[in-house]
Amino acid sequence: MSHFLLMVLYSLLVSVFFAVLWRRDRRGQVVLFLQLFLGMVLGGLALAWLMYPFPSGPPTPLT
Amino acid sequence: MAEPDAEAPPGVPEARAAEDPPSAPTPNPKNNAPFAALLAWLIPGAGHFYLGRRGRAVLFLILILTAVVVGVALQGKLWRIAPGQPLSVLGTLGCAGLGLPYLVLRFVLGYEGNIIAQGYEYGAAFLVTGGLMNLLLVLDAWDIARGIKE
Numbered sequence: 001m002s003h004f005l006l007m008v009l010y011s012l013l014v015s016v017f018f019a020v021l022w023r024r025d026r027r028g029q030v031v032l033f034l035q036l037f038l039g040m041v042l043g044g045l046a047l048a049w050l051m052y053p054f055p056s057g058p059p060t061p062l063t
Numbered sequence: 064m065a066e067p068d069a070e071a072p073p074g075v076p077e078a079r080a081a082e083d084p085p086s087a088p089t090p091n092p093k094n095n096a097p098f099a100a101l102l103a104w105l106i107p108g109a110g111h112f113y114l115g116r117r118g119r120a121v122l123f124l125i126l127i128l129t130a131v132v133v134g135v136a137l138q139g140k141l142w143r144i145a146p147g148q149p150l151s152v153l154g155t156l157g158c159a160g161l162g163l164p165y166l167v168l169r170f171v172l173g174y175e176g177n178i179i180a181q182g183y184e185y186g187a188a189f190l191v192t193g194g195l196m197n198l199l200l201v202l203d204a205w206d207i208a209r210g211i212k213e
Contacts, residue, residue: 006185009133010192017126017196020119021203024213 011040096208103204105162107197110204123200130193131164138177139186141168154187160194160201 019033094114103110108124111117142154159165168174176183206212 003185006137006182010189013126013130014192014196017123020122021199 007044008041011037011044015040094208096205099204099208100201103201104160104197107162107164107193107200110200111207114204114207116207123196127161127193127197127200128164130189130196131161131168134186134189134193135168135174137182137186137189138180139188139190140176140178140183141165141174141190142187143169143175154191157191157194157198160196160198161190162197165194 015033015037018036019029023029023032099110099113102113106124107127108120108122110120111123112120140154142151142158144155145151161168176186180186203212
């Protein structure tokens, strides 16, 4: 599974959890879910993009 | 001294109920808060189920079990206390928040993750997050049982 899909899955789980835990009305849940989910996914992509200029070196081979 | 409301005669239950604040949660004497918290820790969502929040309970169970299954499928690290590594205590507490799934994984199945697996760190994040979410459910169940939250 790719890193991006794992990030999306993680964001989905956490966003649904907090939306249901912290909000009681359906509209509030949807709004909080979207804020959290988009914040995590788009924030992660933005951070990855900002780190692009920094060299990461060759990948470490797995034994 | 406050004047009694002319349209709400004293002694009428409907009139008294109308004077109460509409969103003030009250503790249900049937709810045992320590039992609800213990149940919530042991089985994710069970505390809410016990308190009558059954829809939410099922959803919480699905979410946390999904985190556990993904974490194990990725062969992520299940934290345990390591000598000389104080931060491992925090990781262990986070994972132990899973309750029964943690106990089964660790003591029945002997699971600890595979350090050379590609998903070792990702899986650890899923497992710790599942445990921390369940700890929040314990606090939520406690608050609901005590009437602090709706």
